[in-house]
Amino acid sequence: MTVVVRFAPSPTGYLHVGGLRTALYNYLFARKHHGRFILRIEDTDQSRYVEGAVENLMKSLRAMGLDWDAGPDKNDEKGPYFQSQRLSIYQKQITRLLETGKAYRCFCPHERLEALRKKQLTAGQAPGYDGVCRNLDPSEAEKRAHTESHVIRMRIPDEGSITFHDEIRGDVTVDFHRIDDQVLIKSDGFPTYHFANVVDDHLMGITHVIRGEEWLPSLPKHLLLYDSFGWEPPRFAHLPLLLNPDKSKLSKRQGDVAVEEYLAKGYLPQALNNFLALLGWNPGTDQEIFSMEELIDLFSLDRVNKAGAVFNVEKLNWMNQHYIQAMDETAYLKEAKKWISPHRLNERADIALLTVKNSLVRFDELPEKLKPFVSEPTELTEGEGAELMKNETTPHVLQSLRETLIQHPLEKPEDFFALMKTVQKETGVKGKNLWMSVRLALTGEIHGPELGIIAYYLGKEEIIRRVESALRKM
């Protein structure tokens, strides 16, 4: 049997990191089993239509390297892959359920149900449909359907229970009387999630439904639907949720949740994938860094955790830094140059970029990290730097450096060390006093990359200019 899985987001505007994790697990599972990975857009809620959301979703998915075998832009005989374009299919299928009495038309006005709900809630009862239209005469209902606004509900058995198997959670049992007569077709003719989902999963030949845990409680309804149709249900795996630091379901309010935002901050797709893969799954070894190939090779549903996982940015940061460090020079330089404006650096840009490579956590930090190279030192009036500049040896050091510089070459970073050696000999100043004076004169900062590299980057003339400027301020 060929594995067929799907990622079925509703287009709400952007790709949520939780959604990405679900997509990733589906993708890994599909690739591992040489199966198919399908992208299906669940746009059955007309009121939630967001312009450009689907394009945006696909863009993020592509940026993350998750390619699908069929989807909105890759139609085939099982499509279309927009649920909003499959209305006739749902119409046809619901008829079967109506005919067998597994579903019925409900003409209850919204207001009545609303009031009913309220009453039930205040009475401390479980809210649910009271079944007024449950036993309407089908032919009578059929007639009314032409003129009256209505929905179609599924008929849940009055008694009994259902036990189902989840690949991650094991066997779960739910009583039928707990389940409401779920709406299948809304009054606007669109299907609800439950109906469209089951119909599409079956028609598209989905073999494994891998989705978030929030769907676990409604699985009985879905199973009942498969049963009503006489279809064999796929296997199900409900993934633990991604959590905020306070353990609630990961939400926008408590930090970034959009994949595009992480990308915009300079997190690498590989790092984000690696990080997300480990949030709820691990291969049982101490390994933490995985290529996509390794993840595909090692992934299995039975090693997915049951408990929710807090999305810990600290760990993601560490991982991203690791991935940046691991990039080869060419790849790094290519990426880094996307994050700086081209005119900020001189012709020795590469050495500056390479120098800050190991300290980068995210690429959006690049301009800040490059400051020691590009910024004009500002006058030091207070703080540790100002104190050091007041040091009486400082002017001597700078004078000496200026003269030495004129007489010696500076064609590579190492030349600067030789140069400083000379300054040390001539002034008798060494260690921190020597180096800090120069660092402050050149960058205006007490911290920064190795001075030899900064000096080489700046070049003789610029160094002399800055040294003289510093001397004038003293």
Add this chain to the structure above:
RNA sequence: GUCCCGUUCGUCUAGUGGUCAGGACUCAGGACUUUCAUUCCUGCAACAGGGGUUCGACUCCCCUACGGGAUACCA
């Protein structure tokens, strides 16, 4: 309220009856270094509670507590 799911260091996790409960992130200390960072070393830190079962429970069962999810003509 009701139903469902869950619970190992602060966080991500390993662990499937006998372990000094392991690793990673964070944090602290140290080494290296002209500074910061990187790197390396060391350290702090956990089985929610109570009952069983067993010679023996983090591991199995039950209860409680806590957390989360679901209870929509949203997905």
